Amino acid sequence: MCPVEQYDKVGSHSTGNRRRAPAESATCSGCGLRRVCLPADLDVAETYRLDPIIRRGRPLRTGRALFHAGQRFEAIYAIRSGSVKTLALAPDGGTTVCGFHIPGDVLGLEGIAHNSYPLSAVALEPTRYCGIPYRALQGLSVTHRGLRDELPKILSRALVHSQDRTQLISAKRARARLAAFLADIARRRQRSRLSSMEFRLPMMRVEIASYLHLTIETVSRTLSELQEEAIVNVRGRDIRILDADSLAAAARGSSDDS
Amino acid sequence: MCPVEQYDKVGSHSTGNRRRAPAESATCSGCGLRRVCLPADLDVAETYRLDPIIRRGRPLRTGRALFHAGQRFEAIYAIRSGSVKTLALAPDGGTTVCGFHIPGDVLGLEGIAHNSYPLSAVALEPTRYCGIPYRALQGLSVTHRGLRDELPKILSRALVHSQDRTQLISAKRARARLAAFLADIARRRQRSRLSSMEFRLPMMRVEIASYLHLTIETVSRTLSELQEEAIVNVRGRDIRILDADSLAAAARGSSDDS
DNA sequence: CAGCTCACTTGATTTAGATCAAGTCTGATC
DNA sequence: GATCAGACTTGATCTAAATCAAGTGAGCTG
Numbered sequence: 001m002c003p004v005e006q007y008d009k010v011g012s013h014s015t016g017n018r019r020r021a022p023a024e025s026a027t028c029s030g031c032g033l034r035r036v037c038l039p040a041d042l043d044v045a046e047t048y049r050l051d052p053i054i055r056r057g058r059p060l061r062t063g064r065a066l067f068h069a070g071q072r073f074e075a076i077y078a079i080r081s082g083s084v085k086t087l088a089l090a091p092d093g094g095t096t097v098c099g100f101h102i103p104g105d106v107l108g109l110e111g112i113a114h115n116s117y118p119l120s121a122v123a124l125e126p127t128r129y130c131g132i133p134y135r136a137l138q139g140l141s142v143t144h145r146g147l148r149d150e151l152p153k154i155l156s157r158a159l160v161h162s163q164d165r166t167q168l169i170s171a172k173r174a175r176a177r178l179a180a181f182l183a184d185i186a187r188r189r190q191r192s193r194l195s196s197m198e199f200r201l202p203m204m205r206v207e208i209a210s211y212l213h214l215t216i217e218t219v220s221r222t223l224s225e226l227q228e229e230a231i232v233n234v235r236g237r238d239i240r241i242l243d244a245d246s247l248a249a250a251a252r253g254s255s256d257d258s
Numbered sequence: 259m260c261p262v263e264q265y266d267k268v269g270s271h272s273t274g275n276r277r278r279a280p281a282e283s284a285t286c287s288g289c290g291l292r293r294v295c296l297p298a299d300l301d302v303a304e305t306y307r308l309d310p311i312i313r314r315g316r317p318l319r320t321g322r323a324l325f326h327a328g329q330r331f332e333a334i335y336a337i338r339s340g341s342v343k344t345l346a347l348a349p350d351g352g353t354t355v356c357g358f359h360i361p362g363d364v365l366g367l368e369g370i371a372h373n374s375y376p377l378s379a380v381a382l383e384p385t386r387y388c389g390i391p392y393r394a395l396q397g398l399s400v401t402h403r404g405l406r407d408e409l410p411k412i413l414s415r416a417l418v419h420s421q422d423r424t425q426l427i428s429a430k431r432a433r434a435r436l437a438a439f440l441a442d443i444a445r446r447r448q449r450s451r452l453s454s455m456e457f458r459l460p461m462m463r464v465e466i467a468s469y470l471h472l473t474i475e476t477v478s479r480t481l482s483e484l485q486e487e488a489i490v491n492v493r494g495r496d497i498r499i500l501d502a503d504s505l506a507a508a509a510r511g512s513s514d515d516s
Numbered sequence: 517c518a519g520c521t522c523a524c525t526t527g528a529t530t531t532a533g534a535t536c537a538a539g540t541c542t543g544a545t546c
Numbered sequence: 547g548a549t550c551a552g553a554c555t556t557g558a559t560c561t562a563a564a565t566c567a568a569g570t571g572a573g574c575t576g
Binding site: 088090110111119141149153155156157158159162167170 | 346348354356367368369370371372376377396399400403406407409410411413414415416417418420421423424425427428430471
């Protein structure tokens with residue numbers, strides 16, 4: 001049985017339209033996520049050079065950390081299956097969810113700046129990942145042009161994504177924030193070849209609330225509202241997008257739902 | 259007359275404590291911002307290599323763009339004096355202020371990802387800058403280890419800063435957001451050797467409001483509130499920090515103002 | 517220097533979301 | 547399959563900030 005499919009399952013009320021996750025592989029060159037992950041723009045020869053330095057850890061269990069805030073920076077990480085949240089320590093001692101990461105995403109890039117991770121990364125479900133030691137990656141960059149150009153690109157992409165997230169949170173209305181959140185998940189799942197119209201959220205309401213800077217009650221109520229409007233079908237963590245256009249419209253903040 | 263000092267002046271009610279901006283220079287190696295700008299961690303020899311590729315444009319007039327969203331990406335920019343805001347086009351056609359940038363800051367890094375700038379950068383006051391053509395920078399990276407390692411660091415720092423900004427906006431109370439905003443400006447000005455306890459804001463209230471996702475009225479009222487509590491002195495755009503500890507406490511969201 | 521514009525401030529009212537308070541449902545364990 | 551804990555939902559108030567509505571004041575132009 002394919003472990004990815006397991007994490008990707010939806011409730012019994014759901015029908016059809018399911019897509020299989022790309023096959024995993026012990027090598028980048030054979031990995032289905034190759035085109036969205038670290039080696040996105042590398043040619044075959046360079047992808048082969050990447051393989052030997054990659055460390056594929058055993059699956060991370062739910063709640064376990066890929067790395068902790070403050071820990072010494074040594075590697076960046078790519079998600080192969082499952083999902084991860086990143087957490088920042090709030091000034092009052094609590095934690096805030098800074099991001100959710102799915103297969104193909106690269107994590108830990110913030111560590112490059114100060115040689116330690118400013119965030120913690122915690123698995124939301126059993127999660128497979130690749131560790132890429134940073135020193136070794138720098139080493140390969142000396143001789144390999146493609147790799148040298150790739151790292152700034154990955155970082156720049158992460159920067160754009162971080163700014164997009166700020167825009168997402170900046171949406172005044174809770175409705176627009178939730179809609180944008182769901183649309184973003186769908187888009188990223190599609191990019192990573194996971195089912196995008198129907199999926200199971202790996203995170204709890206309280207984590208969504210933290211991420212969107214809302215309360216858990218508002219998240220719950222707003223999801224119910226989007227369901228009443230027949231834009232999505234919500235049943236616990238199982239989401240089905242019924243009307244992608246209206247969802248996009250809601251994300252833009254327009255109250256119009258044609 | 260030193261042009262930097264001109265932009266840095268404060269109203270006539272202010273006294274003492276003023277600091278001179280570091281001297282500008284036609285070269286990185288002679289630039290007072292060397293340690294906070296692109297060549298932060300480079301040694302002298304490598305900084306000399308950087309000099310010939312840098313393009314120092316004529317001062318940008320208020321309201322003029324360093325680059326426009328959508329424009330083809332060719333260079334990253336460093337601010338030498340003055341200040342710049344970055345703008346994103348909101349889905350509804352309006353613009354949102356994404357950031358304020360002061361001397362020593364590096365801009366345009368988001369362009370690396372997709373070969374075009376996703377944001378516009380507009381001068382808030384007469385602003386001097388350095389343009390660093392990206393191709394040329396990549397070229398230098400081939401042979402210069404320090405430069406090769408520097409770009410990912412700069413990008414990672416920008417990523418951390420972007421995430422910090424998200425945290426800043428995430429503060430629920432307007433009071434905490436404004437306090438954090440002022441504290442952040444003071445900190446960055448200090449880093450760039452500009453007066454940090456007393457300064458003139460280069461941006462309008464409406465731009466602060468956009469950046470912090472508040473209304474202009476709330477910004478105005480909250481600044482008045484911080485003034486009533488004798489934490490800062492506000493007179494139009496002139497700011498004097500009277501009690502840095504209370505400001506930091508307010509930024510943390512604590513209502514305690516000891 | 518008068519008049520004008522536009523940034524900014526201040527006040528009154530409204531409202532979206534937070535908070536407080538019960539619930540219900542689901543999935544794990546025995 | 548019964549029990550239980552914790553995730554989730556829903557309802558009733560409360561409140562911080564948005565909105566609506568006048569102001570004031572500083573800087574420019576003629």
